[in-house]
Amino acid sequence: MKVSYQWLQEYLDLPENPADLAERIARTSVDINDVYSPSDGLTKLVVGYVDSIKPHPDSDHLAICQVNTGADELVQIVCGAPNVVAGKNVIVALPGARIGDNVKIKRSKMRGELSEGMICALQEIGFSEQIAPKAYDEGIWFLPDDAVPGESIFPYLGMDDTIIDTDVTPNRGDMFSMLGNVNDIAAFYGLTSKFKSLPVHENKAQQTDQLISAEIKDQNIAPTYKLRVISDIQIKDSPLWLQIRLWNAGIRPINNVVDVTNYILLKYGQPLHSFDYDKLPAKNIGVRFAQDNEPFTTLDEDKRELSSDDIVVTAGDRPVALAGTMGGLETAISNQTTTVALESAVFNPILVRKQARRHDLHSESSSRFERGINPETVETALNEAAELIDQLGEGKVATGIVTGSERKVAPVKITLTLQRINHVLGTQLSNTEINDIFKRLAFGCDESDGSFLVTVPARRGDISIEADLLEEIARIYGYDNLPATLPAQTSNIGGLSQRQSSLRASRHALEGLGLNQAISYSLTTVEEAQQFEIVRHSDPMKLDYPMSQDHVATRMSLISGLLTDIAYNTARKQVDVNLYEQGRIFIPVGKNKRPQEQEHLAGAITGEFSTKTWNNESQEADFYLIKGIVERYLANMAIKNPISFVASSERPEMHPGRTANILIGDELIGYVGQIHPQMAKKYKIAATYVFELNFDQIMAEPKKPRHYQSISKYPTITRDIALLVDDEITNEAILEVINAKGGAYLTDVTLFDVYEGAHLPAHKKSLAYTLTYQDKQGTLVEDKVNQAFDKVVKQLTDKLQVEVR
Structure with a gap:
C-alpha cells in the first residue's frame, strides 16, 4: 500500500522524518518496497497563467501562448494541446527544467516561433497513464484558479508529499488502510491517534428500507452485508484534495461518487461498491453462488463466463457484481446517475481469493477481502462514504441502513503470564510495562497477580494464540531491545551427503565438458509437458488455479525448458548456445495423489560449440558431438555395467535417423539426438541436439570401485x-x-x-x-x-x- 506521509501527519504527531519512519515500520510491522516523493527528479516546474493565445501562423494545431510565470513576466510558449485556453493556470516547465523520464527542457523554435518552455500534461511530469484523470488524456492539466504564478506546482498537486510503499503480508490485512497504519505507528511510538470518522446526516423524508431491501441466505458467503441509498446526486469531478489522495495512492480519479468509495477504501480498508440505483434490475439485493457458464460483464468491459465457485451480488436474481472483486458494467455509475445504492460488506476471504485468481482479476477490493476485513468498521465506513457523497454530490442520504446479514464477531481472549513472557523473550519486563504495551496496542487487558487476560480487537484477525501476543509484545518493545545470546554450539562436522556430492560432481563434469547451467520453470503448458519424455506417461498433473496460461502443468521432461531458453537467446542474436539443466520432473501416479519426483539431467547445444581461433577450427554442433558429451559424462560417473546406444525412431519430437536410446545393461535411462526439424521450426531455432538422462537411475547403478589407472611406463x-x-x-x-x-x-x-x-x-x-x-x-x-x-x-x-x- 502506498501510504501518504502528509495524510499520516493529519492523525499523528510524527517524531521522525519519512525515511526514518519507513525504517521503523520495516523493523516493526511490514516490509517497505520504496520511499519516494512524486517530485523526485523534477526541477523548475512552476505555475503559469495563460494570458493570451493565438494560432501558430505555420501550423493548424499549434498555438502561441503568452504565459505569466511570476512577477507579471510574460514568456512565449508554443503549445500543441487541444484544450489550452486563456485565463487558466497551467503547469509550466521553464528552460533548464527536468520533467518526466529525465527530459531536459530547452529554449527552441517550433516552426519558426520561439518557445521559452513547455506547458505540461500530468503524464509529462511523471504521472502514469493508470492514474492520470481520463478527461485530460489528450491535453494539459489546469491548476486551481487561486494558484499563484511563479510558485512551484508541487504543493498544488500533492507532489511535495512523501510516499511510503509498504509490502503488506497476508496476515496483516489491517495494514492495508490508513487506520491500520495509524494504529500501528501510534503503538510503537506511543502516540495519541487523532483519527476521526465523519458522522452522517440523514434526510428524514426518505427511508432506506422503503427504497431497497437485502437478504443474504447463506451467511458463509457474506457474513455482513449493508446498504444505504443517496439520491439527488450531481455527478462531477472530485475536489483536488480528494484526487491528490487517490493518485498518490496509485488510483485514478473517476468522479465524485467512485472517488469517495476509493477514498474510504484507503482510509478504513473497507471496500465499498456503488450501484446506479435506477439501473438495478430489481430493488431486492442478494448474494449467491453463480451458475456454471452464467454470463456476466464486469466494469472493465470484459465478458466473462462464471462458474459455480464464483460468488455474485444479485438484484432480483440477475448478477450485478462479482462479490468482493469487481462490479458489473450494467449498473455502473455514469454522468447520468442521480441515485446511488451504496454497499458495504464482508465477503468470505477464501472464496474471494480463489475467484480473483480464477479470473486473473486482482483489484484493490479483492486484495483487502482476501486478507480479511475489520467487521467493526463496516458500518462506520458506509456512513462516512454516504456523508461525503452527500457533501460532494449535493445529494440526500436516506434514513437508516438496510442490513442483509450481520454476524457478530466474538472477541478473542488470550491468557498469558508475566513469567511466560519473560521466559520466551529473555526479558525482565514488569507488569506495568506489559500493561503499557497492550494499552498502546488498544488491546483490552485485565491483569491479576502477573496473569494477563487480553481481549484482541476484531481488526487484528492475525492474533489468536499466545505466541501471537508474544510476538506483539516483542515488536512493540523493540526487537533491538531484546537481549542477545549466542546459540549453543555443537561438535558435529558439516558435510555433503552422498547424493549432494554426486549432484555437485555431476554439474562440475558437465561444465567441464563445455555446457552452461540453465534453470527453467517446473510449470509449463500441457502440450510442452508431454514432449521429450524418456518414457511415455499419462497426462501431466495440472494446477487447479494456474497463475498464467503458460504455467498450468508440471513438466515431465527438462528439454522443453532448454529449448525455450535457446529460443530466447536466438531471438537476441545469440545463436551459439550450450546448456544443461539438472532438476526434477513430476510423474502423475493417480488422482489426488502426490506425483512421483525424479531427478533428471538434460542438455542442448546449437550453433558453434567452439569458436575458431588462430590454431583451431570451429566445431559445429552435431550428433556425434552431443553423443560424445554424454559418453564422457557417463564415463566420469564411473558406471560399472556396460552402456549402449541403440538407434531409435519412435520419438515424434526427435529426428528419426539421428536419435539413440541410452541403455545401461538392458535398462533405458535416457536418449540423445537431434530434435525434429518441425519441432525446431516451432521453437524458431536452428538445428539443435539434445540429451536427457534419468539421474536417479544413474545414481542407483553400481559404480566402479576404482575410477583411475596408473600410467604405464612401457611402450x-x-x-x-x-x-x-x-x-x-x-x-x-x-x-x-x-x-x-x-x-x-x-x-x-x-x-x-x-x-x-x-x-x-x-x-x-x-x-x-x-x-x-x-x-x-x-x-x-x-x-x-x-x-x-x-x-x-x-x-x-x-x-x-x-x-x-
Whole structure:
C-alpha cells in the first residue's frame, strides 16, 4: 500500500522524518518496497497563467501562448494541446527544467516561433497513464484558479508529499488502510491517534428500507452485508484534495461518487461498491453462488463466463457484481446517475481469493477481502462514504441502513503470564510495562497477580494464540531491545551427503565438458509437458488455479525448458548456445495423489560449440558431438555395467535417423539426438541436439570401485585395419567384436576413417581402425600382438562377414 506521509501527519504527531519512519515500520510491522516523493527528479516546474493565445501562423494545431510565470513576466510558449485556453493556470516547465523520464527542457523554435518552455500534461511530469484523470488524456492539466504564478506546482498537486510503499503480508490485512497504519505507528511510538470518522446526516423524508431491501441466505458467503441509498446526486469531478489522495495512492480519479468509495477504501480498508440505483434490475439485493457458464460483464468491459465457485451480488436474481472483486458494467455509475445504492460488506476471504485468481482479476477490493476485513468498521465506513457523497454530490442520504446479514464477531481472549513472557523473550519486563504495551496496542487487558487476560480487537484477525501476543509484545518493545545470546554450539562436522556430492560432481563434469547451467520453470503448458519424455506417461498433473496460461502443468521432461531458453537467446542474436539443466520432473501416479519426483539431467547445444581461433577450427554442433558429451559424462560417473546406444525412431519430437536410446545393461535411462526439424521450426531455432538422462537411475547403478589407472611406463604397439562392411553394420557392433576378442593387452580402439563412394561396391562402406596394445607390467613383443590381432581379424570375418582390405 502506498501510504501518504502528509495524510499520516493529519492523525499523528510524527517524531521522525519519512525515511526514518519507513525504517521503523520495516523493523516493526511490514516490509517497505520504496520511499519516494512524486517530485523526485523534477526541477523548475512552476505555475503559469495563460494570458493570451493565438494560432501558430505555420501550423493548424499549434498555438502561441503568452504565459505569466511570476512577477507579471510574460514568456512565449508554443503549445500543441487541444484544450489550452486563456485565463487558466497551467503547469509550466521553464528552460533548464527536468520533467518526466529525465527530459531536459530547452529554449527552441517550433516552426519558426520561439518557445521559452513547455506547458505540461500530468503524464509529462511523471504521472502514469493508470492514474492520470481520463478527461485530460489528450491535453494539459489546469491548476486551481487561486494558484499563484511563479510558485512551484508541487504543493498544488500533492507532489511535495512523501510516499511510503509498504509490502503488506497476508496476515496483516489491517495494514492495508490508513487506520491500520495509524494504529500501528501510534503503538510503537506511543502516540495519541487523532483519527476521526465523519458522522452522517440523514434526510428524514426518505427511508432506506422503503427504497431497497437485502437478504443474504447463506451467511458463509457474506457474513455482513449493508446498504444505504443517496439520491439527488450531481455527478462531477472530485475536489483536488480528494484526487491528490487517490493518485498518490496509485488510483485514478473517476468522479465524485467512485472517488469517495476509493477514498474510504484507503482510509478504513473497507471496500465499498456503488450501484446506479435506477439501473438495478430489481430493488431486492442478494448474494449467491453463480451458475456454471452464467454470463456476466464486469466494469472493465470484459465478458466473462462464471462458474459455480464464483460468488455474485444479485438484484432480483440477475448478477450485478462479482462479490468482493469487481462490479458489473450494467449498473455502473455514469454522468447520468442521480441515485446511488451504496454497499458495504464482508465477503468470505477464501472464496474471494480463489475467484480473483480464477479470473486473473486482482483489484484493490479483492486484495483487502482476501486478507480479511475489520467487521467493526463496516458500518462506520458506509456512513462516512454516504456523508461525503452527500457533501460532494449535493445529494440526500436516506434514513437508516438496510442490513442483509450481520454476524457478530466474538472477541478473542488470550491468557498469558508475566513469567511466560519473560521466559520466551529473555526479558525482565514488569507488569506495568506489559500493561503499557497492550494499552498502546488498544488491546483490552485485565491483569491479576502477573496473569494477563487480553481481549484482541476484531481488526487484528492475525492474533489468536499466545505466541501471537508474544510476538506483539516483542515488536512493540523493540526487537533491538531484546537481549542477545549466542546459540549453543555443537561438535558435529558439516558435510555433503552422498547424493549432494554426486549432484555437485555431476554439474562440475558437465561444465567441464563445455555446457552452461540453465534453470527453467517446473510449470509449463500441457502440450510442452508431454514432449521429450524418456518414457511415455499419462497426462501431466495440472494446477487447479494456474497463475498464467503458460504455467498450468508440471513438466515431465527438462528439454522443453532448454529449448525455450535457446529460443530466447536466438531471438537476441545469440545463436551459439550450450546448456544443461539438472532438476526434477513430476510423474502423475493417480488422482489426488502426490506425483512421483525424479531427478533428471538434460542438455542442448546449437550453433558453434567452439569458436575458431588462430590454431583451431570451429566445431559445429552435431550428433556425434552431443553423443560424445554424454559418453564422457557417463564415463566420469564411473558406471560399472556396460552402456549402449541403440538407434531409435519412435520419438515424434526427435529426428528419426539421428536419435539413440541410452541403455545401461538392458535398462533405458535416457536418449540423445537431434530434435525434429518441425519441432525446431516451432521453437524458431536452428538445428539443435539434445540429451536427457534419468539421474536417479544413474545414481542407483553400481559404480566402479576404482575410477583411475596408473600410467604405464612401457611402450605401445599399434595395428591398423581397414574393413569393407555392409551399410547396416554399425561401428558399435564392430567395436563390440574387437573389444571382446582383442585380448588382455588391447587398451584402445580408434575409428580414424570412414569412406563411402563410387570406388566401393553398392551398399558397402569402408571403416578403418587403429588398435593400440600395451603391457603395463613389461615390454610387449610383436608375437603376442600378432596373435591377438589375428584373433580379432578372424572373429570379424566369421561373425560379421567383413572383408579386410
